[in-house]
Amino acid sequence: MLEQFDVLVxxxxxxGAGIARDAAGRGLSVCxxxxxxxxxxTSSASTKLIHGGLRYLEQFEFAxxxxxxxxxxxxxxxxxxIIWPLRFVLPHQSHLRPAWMIRLGLFLYDHLGRGKRSLAGSRRVRLADHPAGPPLRDSFHTGFVYSDAWVQDARLVVLNAMDAQALGATILPRTRCSHARRTATSWEAELVARDGQRRTVRAKVLVNAAGPWAVDFLDQVxxxxxxxxxRLVKGxxxxxxxxxxxxxxxxFQQPDRRIxxxxxxxxxxxxxxxxxxEYTGDPAAPRIDPQETRYLCDAANRYFRRQITPEDVVWSYSGVRPLLDDEEDNASEITRDYQLELDTDGAPLLNVxxxxLTTYRRLGEEAVDQLAAILPTRGAWTSRADRPLPGGERRDVEALQRELQQRHPWLPDAMAWRLVHNYGTRSATLLGQASSIADLGxxxxxxxxxxxxxxxxxxxWAHDVEDVLWxxxxLGLRIDRAGAERLDAYLAARSAATDPPGDHRHPA
Incomplete structure (x- = not known):
């Protein structure tokens, strides 16, 4: 059966998840x-920050x-x-950047952008009097402190997909678009699930949000x-x-001026x-190399008293960022801004x-604004304070944790903290009617x-061990191999018992 949608992402x-959420919330049918x-x-391999990008000021990326x-x-x-404030300390080294330049940059950082700021402003500190001072080497005396925010990056993606689905979108992970054919008025695409099931969908608009594969998608699909x-850049x-x-x-500022x-x-x-x-390999399989590990150890060792070596590394990860090719020689200097291109030579195609990570919501809003000229939609909505992501309905997360533990006094503090900072108000759904730790299974x-x-x-939509633990x-940092094997066996058994052939498990 041919399925029909306004938008195929x-x-x-x-x-992609941000665009799907925005479009579904404006009344469009989305797949x-x-x-x-x-x-x-890429989206699970970031530095896990919601930030303006202090270093981009040196590149005059003020907008x-x-x-x-x-x-x-x-x-x-x-x-x-899943997003909370984080204070950053920049130890000063005068031979890398003068103090006046840092003060000017932080002044701009405190005041650029629109609207009221909820985070504390920047200030200069004497490291001997600050908690961040003792771990640093004796040569550091002055520092600058400013605010940004931390994010559970992969969870941010999943929450956008969950909200999109709640608004009516069809979400199909582990399903590739194998072919897309353009006509004057629509796109007809073949989608192939990992189990081999095929489905054909017709959409008025196709959104290419394939990240590192965006150009390959245009060429091959x-x-x-x-x-x-x-420009593919490995981080x-x-x-x-x-x-x-x-x-x-x-x-930390490095001698090569990187951060x-x-x-x-x-x-x-x-x-x-x-x-x-610069990266030229398979975007699906980037790996840290020994030189990168050594570089990061050296970067930390220039500042911290406690020295680390590659043998101290308990986990590493790499991601490939698909950046606009602005002909900048230095990979770290390439712009992190985005470009949306609407191609209307036939059925509309929106390329991203x-x-x-920080600007994904704005990108999604601008993308759907462009589609509004083609498809009747409601107005922009995702910036509204009354439309949080799933689990984010309570602003006071500490109070939410206290209430969770009052209802479940058997819940260990560390576990309660983790549940609330991963699932927010959805922690209650997860725990259900459990009245003891044994009730969790x-x-x-x-x-x-x-x-x-x-x-x-x-x-x-979690399917395998990697989805759950990483x-x-x-929790992959804490569970041993035997535990991971038990989890793998459980997931396989549950899939075999509950998934009918060809089922894609559309979560409720």
């Missing part, structure tokens, strides 16, 4: 397909920084359970001529045991990144090139129980 990263899991690639800072405020309201080129990160115990992050962050991560770890390297390791796995499978959560 190809790509289940942050931009989103993604070859792999939602956020399987991009201002737009991102305005978006920071919108996203803090929309998802306070849609057969559309173009003159576009993307890698390492995770090591906790280097410092306070709740601030650091931003490296050191961020508190999952309570017991420190996240260090990122690198920026570039972008960054099978224990896989760390604080992962059957109830959470079932929730992720039934509501968030994208929907970061």
């Amino acid at each position: 190809v790509g289940g990263g942050i931009n 989103l397909c993604e070859r792999d899991d939602l956020a399987a690639h 991009l920084v201002g737009k991102a800072l305005a978006e920071r405020e919108v996203l803090l309201r929309a998802a306070p359970h 849609a057969g559309v001529g173009h003159s576009h080129a993307l 890698s990160h390492i995770v090591v045991p906790q280097i410092f115990e306070h709740d601030h992050a650091y931003i 490296v962050f050191a961020i508190p991560y999952e309570h017991d770890y420190t996240l260090i990144g990122t690198t920026d390297l 090139f570039g972008g960054k 099978r224990h896989f390791g760390a604080d992962l129980y059957q109830a959470e796995v079932d929730y992720l499978r039934d509501h968030e 994208r929907r959560s970061k």
Whole structure:
């Protein structure tokens, strides 16, 4: 049977999910397909920040920084359970950048963008008197502190997809668009699920949000001529045991003028990144190389008393950013702004090139604004304070945790914190009527129980171990191999028992 939609979105990263949510909320019928899991690639391999991009001021990207800072405020309201404020410390090294330049940059950072700011402004500090000082080497005396925000990046994608589905969209992870044929008035696309099931859909508009594969999609799937080129840049990160115990992050200037962050991560770890390297390999399989690991260790060792080596790395990840080719020689200097191109030579095709995590909502809004000239839609809505992402209905997350533990006094503090900061108000759905830890079912390791796995499978499209342990959560850092194998066996058994042939499990 031929299924009909207003919009077919190809790509289940942050931009595709954001466009699908915006379009569905304006009354359009939407189908989103993604070859792999939602956020399987670039969108789960970020530095996990919602930020304006302080370093972009040196590149005179004032419009991009201002737009991102305005978006920071919108996203803090929309998802306070997975996005929260984070203070950054920049230790000063006068031979890299003079103090006046940093003060000027931070003044601009405090004041660019629209509207009222909820985060504390920047200030200069004496490191000897600040909690961030003791972990640093003795040569650092002065620092600058400013605000940005942290995000559970892959969860941000999933929550957008969940909201899109709640608004009527069809979400099809692990389903690739194998062919798209253009006519004068519509697109006819063949979608192939991982189990081999095929479905044909017709859409009035096709949105190419394939990220690193956006140009390949035009060439190999849609057969559309173009003159576009993307610069693929690999960014890698390492995770090591906790280097410092306070709740601030650091931003470190490097001799090559690059920026490296050191961020508190999952309570017991420190996240260090990122690198920026030109990449020509398969965007689906980037891997950190030994030189990158050494670079990030050296970057941290220039600043911290405690020295780290590659042997300290407990986990690493790499992602490929599809950036607009602006002919900049240095990969780290390429613009992080985005470009939307509406091709109306036949049925409309909207191409999405570039972008960054922080500005995804604005990108989605602008994308659907362009479609409004073709398809009757309601007005923009995703910036409204009364339209949070799923789980983000309560702004006071600490109060939400207290209430959760009052209802479930047997819930350990650390587990309650993790549930609230992953699922927000949906934690109550996950826990259901459980009156003891035993009621959560099978224990896989760390604080992962059957109830959470079932929730992720039934509501968030989780299918395999990687989905559960590394994208929907970061429990892969804590669960041993035996626990992961138990989880794998459970997921396989449940799929075999509950999924009819060809079923794509549309979560409720």
